[in-house]
């Protein structure tokens with residue numbers, strides 16, 4: 001085996017990738033890149049009953065969207081392929097045979113019905129049926145059959161499975177990079193099926209054989225596979241192969257903290273669970289998340305750098321990530337934090353990216369109700385300036401319209417609460433007097449208008465609140481928004497004055 005770091009992400013194509021699966025892929029990717037290693041995608045599709053059309057493409061698209069593409073895998077054959085287990089089908093039998101020859105595995109002929117009745121019988125006595133040392137000689141397998149009988153049954157091509165022969169009274173020493181040393185008493189383990197009657201290997205056999213043949217140095221996978229570690233370690237020993245290092249990642253937990261994050265939690269809490277949309281479920285991409293944000297929040301779900309730093313770009317993650325700092329306990333998913341990350345990456349986005357994402361939304365809105373100046377919807381400079389004024393308040397591009405409508409359309413309603421509070425008896429006469437002042441201004445840039453209005457407030461002995469709040473209300477329709485004089489300069493002199501007149505006629 002070479003010393004090169006080679007890791008793999010090995011999903012089963014049984015549906016879309018859960019966000020936890022994306023995190024597993026990400027940690028593999030980071031570990032590979034920081035060690036100048038290879039990141040491999042292997043499709044574990046031995047269970048044809050659970051195969052879902054389109055799932056493999058989905059997985060590949062999702063990794064690409066996140067910016068964590070694989071180096072080797074389906075379509076990128078680099079000497080260790082094929083990378084779909086269904087295409088490797090013929091290769092596994094010889095390894096099952098090898099274990100039988102060396103006495104590490106055996107044939108078992110027990111029918112599904114007989115196993116089921118054992119299970120039910122145990123259940124009725126409050127016990128669990130385990131196929132292992134304590135009963136294997138009483139069951140229907142090559143250990144309990146006479147040699148001639150075994151030969152006959154094999155010659156008759158009776159259905160069989162191959163089971164691993166778990167030794168009795170041994171203590172296994174397992175090692176996990178994250179969890180340290182683990183000891184397991186072999187007496188509690190069952191003789192797992194390695195090869196099925198349909199001629200296909202089970203997950204366990206195919207996974208070990210492939211990891212070996214693909215020269216995988218580190219197996220980084222979800223905690224749900226920790227119970228398989230005992231068998232996998234024994235399989236490496238049984239074949240006489242050097243085992244890779246193992247790292248089992250903590251679960252991602254529900255926002256409330258207890259239990260594994262599920263699709264239902266996403267539906268309940270209104271947040272995505274999948275990277276890309278799948279069926280009726282909206283993905284992170286379609287919900288308006290930037291891949292940088294998804295990668296960043298996923299990286300910190302179960303790992304921390306040991307400092308206060310929370311913002312990491314992919315290249316920074318590659319440097320900082322440390323497998324041995326991955327937590328043992330579950331990582332609570334916080335949907336608010338994902339928005340916080342998106343807000344951050346939105347601020348960092350190139351103006352042109354934001355402009356191009358916002359323009360189609362804007363076009364649709366203006367199609368319903370045209371802008372006060374018909375050219376605005378096509379004026380990239382204007383739209384870009386609007387974005388730069390409001391983006392600080394947004395976490396998503398789809399929030400831009402709500403935050404910027406008044407830059408494009410004349411408000412025709414006014415926030416009622418604000419009107420009650422700010423529209424005093426004296427307001428109409430103050431605003432009326434402001435109109436000629438604004439009309440007289442030769443220069444309508446933000447600092448000039450600001451100076452003109454503020455000087456006038458001073459001269460008249462008015463308070464800022466008496467003027468600024470109602471003025472904002474008539475320009476914006478509400479008391480929100482960026483610096484008022486920036487808004488007025490943007491919509492322009494005529495439109496600003498028109499808005500004051502309109503409000504005076506309406507309020």
Ligand code: GLU
Pocket residue numbers: 009010011012044203207220221222225
């Ligand atoms: N096929 C397994 C899965 O779906 C792979 C587990 C592993 O990485 O060993 O997650």
